[in-house]
Each structure stands twice: as structure tokens, then as C-alpha cells.
Amino acid sequence: MKQVHFITELFDKYDGRSLQAYLNVGGFASLQKTIEIGSEAVLTEIDASGLQGRGGAAYPTGKKLRQAQAEKAARKFVVCNADEGEPGTFKDRELLKCNIYQVIEGMVIAGICTQSQEGIIYVREEYTNMHDEIRNAIAECYSHNYLGKNILGSPYNFDLKLFSGAGSYVCGEGFAMCESMEGKSGRPRSKPPYVKQEGFLNLPTLVINTETLSTIVSIIKHGADSFRRYGTEESPGTKLISISGKVNRPGVYEIPFGLTIREIINDLAGGIRNGKKGHFVQIGGASGGILPEWLWDTPYTYEDLAKAGLSVGSGAIVVADEDNSLLDYLKVVQDFFSHESCGKCTPCREGNRQLRFIFERITDGTVTVADYDRLEIVLDVMGKASLCGSGKTEVVPFRTAQRYFPELFLTKESLEAKKAVV
Amino acid sequence: MKPELEQLAESICAKYDYDAVNLLPILQEIQSHSARNYICEEMARIIAQKLDITESRVYDVITYFSALSSEPRGEIIIQICNSTTCNVNNNRDLIHWFEEELGINVGETTPDNKFTLIFTHCFGACDVSPAVRIDHDVYGMLTREKVKELIAAKRGVVV
Numbered sequence: 001m002k003q004v005h006f007i008t009e010l011f012d013k014y015d016g017r018s019l020q021a022y023l024n025v026g027g028f029a030s031l032q033k034t035i036e037i038g039s040e041a042v043l044t045e046i047d048a049s050g051l052q053g054r055g056g057a058a059y060p061t062g063k064k065l066r067q068a069q070a071e072k073a074a075r076k077f078v079v080c081n082a083d084e085g086e087p088g089t090f091k092d093r094e095l096l097k098c099n100i101y102q103v104i105e106g107m108v109i110a111g112i113c114t115q116s117q118e119g120i121i122y123v124r125e126e127y128t129n130m131h132d133e134i135r136n137a138i139a140e141c142y143s144h145n146y147l148g149k150n151i152l153g154s155p156y157n158f159d160l161k162l163f164s165g166a167g168s169y170v171c172g173e174g175f176a177m178c179e180s181m182e183g184k185s186g187r188p189r190s191k192p193p194y195v196k197q198e199g200f201l202n203l204p205t206l207v208i209n210t211e212t213l214s215t216i217v218s219i220i221k222h223g224a225d226s227f228r229r230y231g232t233e234e235s236p237g238t239k240l241i242s243i244s245g246k247v248n249r250p251g252v253y254e255i256p257f258g259l260t261i262r263e264i265i266n267d268l269a270g271g272i273r274n275g276k277k278g279h280f281v282q283i284g285g286a287s288g289g290i291l292p293e294w295l296w297d298t299p300y301t302y303e304d305l306a307k308a309g310l311s312v313g314s315g316a317i318v319v320a321d322e323d324n325s326l327l328d329y330l331k332v333v334q335d336f337f338s339h340e341s342c343g344k345c346t347p348c349r350e351g352n353r354q355l356r357f358i359f360e361r362i363t364d365g366t367v368t369v370a371d372y373d374r375l376e377i378v379l380d381v382m383g384k385a386s387l388c389g390s391g392k393t394e395v396v397p398f399r400t401a402q403r404y405f406p407e408l409f410l411t412k413e414s415l416e417a418k419k420a421v422v
Numbered sequence: 423m424k425p426e427l428e429q430l431a432e433s434i435c436a437k438y439d440y441d442a443v444n445l446l447p448i449l450q451e452i453q454s455h456s457a458r459n460y461i462c463e464e465m466a467r468i469i470a471q472k473l474d475i476t477e478s479r480v481y482d483v484i485t486y487f488s489a490l491s492s493e494p495r496g497e498i499i500i501q502i503c504n505s506t507t508c509n510v511n512n513n514r515d516l517i518h519w520f521e522e523e524l525g526i527n528v529g530e531t532t533p534d535n536k537f538t539l540i541f542t543h544c545f546g547a548c549d550v551s552p553a554v555r556i557d558h559d560v561y562g563m564l565t566r567e568k569v570k571e572l573i574a575a576k577r578g579v580v581v
Contacts (some may be wrong), residue, residue, distance in 0.1 A: 087505035087544035123487045125450075126545035128558040166446055167488030169543065183445030184479070185486035201443070244548035251549050286506060286544075318548075320510050329425040332509045336543055342486075 002267050004230060004319045006222070007214050008254045010099045014066065017133065019140040022101040028146060030220035031105050035154045039069070041112040046244060049224035050236035051216070053082055055172075055209035056284065056313045057389070058302060064206070068196055069116040071204035076116035079200065080107055082210045083177065085336045086285025087336060088316035091240035092210040094124070094128055094252045099214065100137045104160065106213030108151065109220065111158040113208055119160040120379055122177055125167045130255040134162050152340065169340035173388045174199065175205040176342065187344040188388035211315075231257035235301035245319035246276065255300065262296040265319060278322040280404075282329070284313020286336050289392035289400035290326070309400050314327045326405055330397065331359050337394050348391030350383040355398075365412050370410060430455055434470040442473040445483055449490055458494040458535065466492070484562055488542065496531045496538035500524075501555040505544035513552035519569040520554070536577065562564050 005011070014021035022028070034042050047062035050317045068076070080103060082094040091131045095103060107119045121138075123131060138160055141147040153363040163181055170176045171186035174195035180186040181200055199205025215237070219227050225238045235257035241264065244250040255264065261281060265271065265326030272278050278293040289310030291298065298304050305311055320329060358375050362368040375398075402409055410418065425530060434451050438444035442528075448469065453461050461469075461484055470477040484490045500519055521527055524537050532536040547553035550562020 084546060085544070088507050088546055088548050089544075090546035093546045124546075125487075126555070129560070164447065164450065165487075165541075166450060166490055168486065180446055180487075181443075183443045183448075185482050242548065244551055245510040250551070279475070282506060316548075318506050318510060324510050329506065329509065332504070332506055336505060339543065 002255065002259065002263065003250070003253050004238055004256055005254060006164040006227065006230065007095075007211070007219065007240060008098075010102065011094075016098045016100060017137070019101060019137070019144060019146075019334050024098075026221070027101050028105055030217045031108055031146065033220055034043070034112055034153060034154065035156065038157045039115075042109065043069075045224050046216060046219060049227045051212065051219060052235075052302070053209055054211035054215065054239065054315065056086070056287075056311070057311065057385070060294070061208075064196075064208070065113050066117070067111065068204065068206040070195060073116075073204050075118065075201075075203050076114065076118045077200050077203060077205040078107055078110045078114065079177065079181075079205055079207045080121040080210055080213055081172060081174075081177065081207050082121055082127070083165050083172040084210070085124060085172045085340075085387075086287065086314040086316055088242060088244055088282070089285055089314040090242045091252045091315055093127060093130070095210050095214050096127065096134060099394055100134055101141070102214050102217050103210055104113045104137060104141055106147070108146065108156075108158050109210060109216060110156050110213060112156050115161065116204075116206065117157045119158060120166060120200075121160065121162050121180065122171075122181070123162055124165045128164065131162060131164060138162065139354060140381045151154075168342075169336075170342045170388070170390050173390060174205070176388070186258055187342045188390075190387065191268060202373065209389055232299075232301050232303070234303045235312075239300075239315055241315045241317055242301075243317045243319065245281075245317075246273050246321040246324070247271065247319050248273055251375045258299050260297045260299050261291065261317070264300060264317065265296065269319070272319065272321050276323065277322045279322050279324055280326060280329075281320065282318045282397060283310050283316070285316045287390065287396055288313040288316065289396045290329075290404060291400070292404045295404070309403060310396070326401060327359075327362060329407060330401055331363070332422060333397050334359055337390070341391070345385075345387035345391065347385040348383045348394070349389070351378045351386075351391065352394075353380045362409075367411055369411055369414075372411070375409070397402045424464065427462075427468055431465060431468045431472055435439070436468065440473055442475045442479075443518065445469075445475070445480070445486075448473075449480075449484060453490060455479070455496055459496070459499055459538070460491040460494045461478060462494075463492070494531075494535075496535055498537050498557060500537055500539045501542035502528065502539070503543040503547070503551070503553050507544070507548040508552040511551045515566075516552045516554065516564060516569070519564070519566050520573075523569055523573045537573075 013025045051061040052058040170185045171180050176186040178200040190370040231237045253268045341348045343349045358371050377397045386392045466480045470480045484492045547560045553562040
């Protein structure tokens with residue numbers, strides 16, 4: 001069982017555009033069920049599924065929804081995070097393109113479960129060519145009372161609109177996203193209070209990933225047990241992965257947790273192109289860890305990746321072969337963060353500046369022992385003291401590279417000395 | 423104050439109830455009316471007045487987001503992805519082809535102000551990498567020949 005179709009069940013069953021076609025293949029059955037059985041029964045099912053947030057933080061979804069439900073306010077928001085900005089990630093693009101109605105259905109259900117009546121789909125600017133389709137789908141749902149007042153004759157109301165990002169990686173972070181929706185530059189706020197307490201317009205806001213929403217709908221439809229048939233005890237269910245780089249069949253695949261990285265590369269993505277040897281993968285986006293080829297038999301689960309110093313993150317897997325230099329790769333990653341760092345907190349802003357200097361000196365061979373001492377300090381401070389997840393997790397690719405490719409971080413002299421001994 | 427700027431700002435700000443919460447969509451819509459894909463200083467000032475916010479806030483937002491610009495750019499913006507996947511897939515050739523075809527370097531605008539060629543970060547087209555984005559459309563799996571055709575077609579469309 002390599003590729004499965006639990007969340008992606010309807011991908012090829014309808015055109016992804018017409019509401020009627022979605023209804024014909026059983027669409028909005030989960031919303032009907034939610035209205036019938038009520039939010040407590042739905043939340044119990046989501047708890048039982050063990051679903052973890054698919055945006056990267058892997059927070060238990062049931063718990064997150066219950067916390068959002070507990071917040072009391074006259075206005076509460078649900079925001080669908082469709083700002084997927086982690087390089088190498090394009091699975092939300094597929095969910096929006098192939099099955100936008102399931103995302104909308106998930107939004108209404110999340111609204112009912114948390115007693116929120118206003119929803120926003122925050123779509124990245126880079127997906128502007130899909131914005132009209134999404135707006136059309138929203139309009140269709142309004143005209144057939146899947147959105148609006150007294151949805152399907154129930155006491156529930158839910159409004160939904162699309163908000164376009166404007167090109168900023170950090171806006172994938174909850175507070176930065178709220179700031180940008182409030183007409184400000186997307187810089188994270190200090191916590192607490194948290195987004196769930198004082199988010200958009202300082203009102204309780206549930207920010208939830210596109211894939212998580214889609215998965216909720218499938219879980220309600222098929223039951224938590226069907227979801228748990230896939231995966232492992234600690235990583236139940238399925239995950240959408242975006243695999244790209246030097247593979248024959250790059251794309252989005254839905255997999256049960258537990259396949260090895262090598263199975264994903266060889267059996268799903270058709271192996272490495274041109275018969276080349278694998279070198280490393282980066283898992284989970286630009287802030288994800290580097291895993292060398294000799295560890296590709298690691299199972300793709302939260303627990304096994306954690307042991308190797310990595311995480312599932314956004315579900316991206318970028319594959320590099322023997323022709324790709326890890327140093328060049330890390331410089332691209334670093335350059336990405338230099339550009340995307342919002343500049344608000346010193347550890348991330350200045351840390352990136354220092355990282356850039358150090359990598360320049362590694363490249364031109366003038367790096368010194370003092371540079372490497374500084375690298376340690378910079379990574380330590382960034383990982384511990386950055387304001388948001390961006391700066392905190394940025395250290396992961398560098399830390400894992402140090403762990404698995406230590407020779408990359410030696411001065412010219414010590415590298416020569418090491419060679420002389422051998 | 424240029425009356426056409428005033429008029430455009432008035433119609434768009436009115437549509438958004440003169441509410442500064444909507445600054446981002448307001449700026450995106452204003453910029454979409456600019457042939458040079460930017461928001462000039464005078465326009466930024468008019469918007470600040472209409473929304474009753476500081477000019478520095480408007481400038482902060484324009485300069486923070488990659489999709490907005492305070493400097494004039496070409497009519498067509500070509501963004502070459504320079505993130506992880508496209509680097510692994512050797513986007514150097516692609517960069518070179520576009521530079522050659524347009525006769526400019528990355529970061530520049532053609533003398534006729536038709537094209538601006540810039541690097542961008544991942545726009546989620548890694549399955550067809552190395553990829554470019556021309557305005558809102560994505561093109562991948564490019565060859566030297568296809569780049570030539572693409573630019574020729576765009577030149578034709580614009581004229």
C-alpha cells in the first residue's frame with residue numbers, strides 16, 4: 001500500500017469546480033452529519049482520529065478546535081491557512097485546485113464546532129491564478145445555502161471570503177497573517193496572548209491549515225477508525241507530500257505514514273533521474289532538516305523523523321542527487337531566510353546577516369575556527385530567542401547538515417590535517 | 423495632485439469603506455491599474471489621506487510585501503524561481519536564456535519598459551521546476567526554444 005486516497009478520494013471523481021458535481025459524489029455529507037450529530041460528537045471523532053495539524057506544528061487538531069471553542073467573544077474567526085510558502089511545497093495548491101469544495105466544507109464544520117461565524121481563506125498571492133475559481137466556489141456555496149444564514153435550515157450561520165496575501169513567507173505564521181489582514185506589514189506579535197485568544201482584529205481566531213481542514217471532512221465522512229487504518233500509532237492516518245527535485249515523477253502524493261523515504265522516492269516518484277546516486281533530501285520545507293542518502297530507510301513518521309533530528313513540517317521532500325552540492329543548497333536556504341526575515345526581532349534579522357558572512361567565507365575557503373564558534377552561537381541564539389517559528393526552525397537545516405555532513409564545517413587547515421592523518 | 427490618481431484612489435478606497443484594515447487589497451488593486459506595476463509616492467500619500475493613516479504605514483506595507491513595489495517596473499514581470507527545488511534542478515540555464523532573450527540581467531527592466539526580470543522565492547510549481555512566473559501565469563519544463571517563443575508571444579500581446 002504505497003499511495004492511498006483518503007483525503008484525495010474525490011480528486012479524480014469530479015472537476016473540482018462545480019458544486020453540483022461535488023454534491024453528486026457525496027459532497028457536503030460531512031456537513032449534514034455535523035448538523036445532525038452536533039459539535040461534541042464531531043470533536044470526539046476528531047480526537048479519536050489522532051489528527052495532528054498539517055501546517056507543520058503537528059498540534060493535535062481536536063485539542064486545537066476545543067481550545068478555539070472555549071474562547072468566548074461576540075465575533076470569532078476561522079482562517080484557512082492557504083499561504084503555503086515553504087519552498088518545495090505545493091500540496092495545498094492541489095487541494096484548492098482539485099477539491100476546493102471540501103476545503104469550504106471543512107471551514108463551515110470548523111465554524112460550527114468552534115461557534116465562529118466568520119471565515120477567511122488566506123490564499124498566497126503566488127496562487128492568484130486560482131483566486132477567481134475559489135471566489136466562484138464560495139459564491140456557488142452561498143447561492144445554495146452551504147454558506148450564509150441558517151445553513152441547510154440549521155441554526156448555524158457562516159460567512160466566508162478569500163483574502164489574498166501579497167508575497168511574504170512569514171505571513172504563514174498566525175500573527176503575521178492577522179497583521180497583514182489588518183492592513184499592516186506581516187510581522188509576528190509577541191505571545192501571549194495567542195492567536196486563538198486575540199488574533200485577527202484582536203478577536204479569537206482559529207488559524208487552520210488547508211490540508212487539516214480537508215482531512216477533517218474525510219474523517220467525519222468515513223470515521224476515525226478508517227483514518228487510523230493507515231499510519232502508525234503515533235502518526236495515525238495519511239499525509240499529502242510534495243516531492244520534487246531530481247526525481248522522475250515529481251508531484252503530490254497521499255501516503256500512509258510509515259513508508260520509508262526511499263520507498264517514497266523510488267516507488268512513488270519513480271526514482272532518481274538519469275540513474276544518478278542520491279545525495280540528500282530536505283524534508284518539510286526550507287526550515288526542514290537535511291537527511292543524507294544513507295538514512296533514506298527512515299520511515300516517514302513524526303516519531304522516526306524526530307529521532308533523526310527532523311520533522312514532517314509542510315510535507316515537502318526535495319531530493320538532491322550526487323551532482324548537487326550541499327553547500328550550494330544551504331546557501332540557497334540561507335538566502336531565502338535573509339530575504340524573508342521580517343526584521344522585527346534581532347536574533348533572526350542579525351543572525352541571518354552573520355550566517356550569510358559565514359557561508360561566504362566557507363565558500364571562498366577563508367573560514368576560520370572563530371567563524372565556526374560564531375556559527376554555534378548564532379544558531380543557538382536564533383533557535384532559542386527568535387520571536388516566531390521562522391527564526392526558531394531556520395536552524396534545523398544547518399543543525400542537521402552539521403550532524404550528517406560534519407566535514408562541510410571544517411576549516412581548510414583542519415580538513416587538510418584530517419586528510420593527512422588518514 | 424494629479425486628478426487621475428485622485429479619482430482612482432477615491433473609487434477604490436470607497437469600495438473598501440475607507441477602512442485601513444483593507445489596506446493590502448486596496449494597494450493590490452491600485453497597483454493593478456498601474457502600467458508600470460508600482461505605487462508612486464503621490465498615490466501613497468493620497469491613500470494615506472483617504473484612509474486617515476500615516477504615509478509611513480502605507481510605505482511600510484508597500485515595501486514589505488514582494489508583490490507590491492514603490493519603484494516603477496516593466497509592464498510584464500518575469501519572476502524566476504530561485505528557491506531550493508529550482509536550484510537543485512539547475513535553474514542557471516533558464517536564468518541565462520531569459521537574460522539573453524531580453525538583453526538584460528536579473529534585477530533589470532528592458533529599456534522599452536516592457537519587461538522586468540527578477541528572482542523570486544518558491545511559488546509552488548516545483549513539479550514543473552525549473553519554473554518561471556510571468557505576471558500571474560506559471561511556466562515550467564522550459565527549453566531554450568520555448569523561452570524564445572514565450573517572450574515573442576508576450577511582446578506581441580503587449581504591442
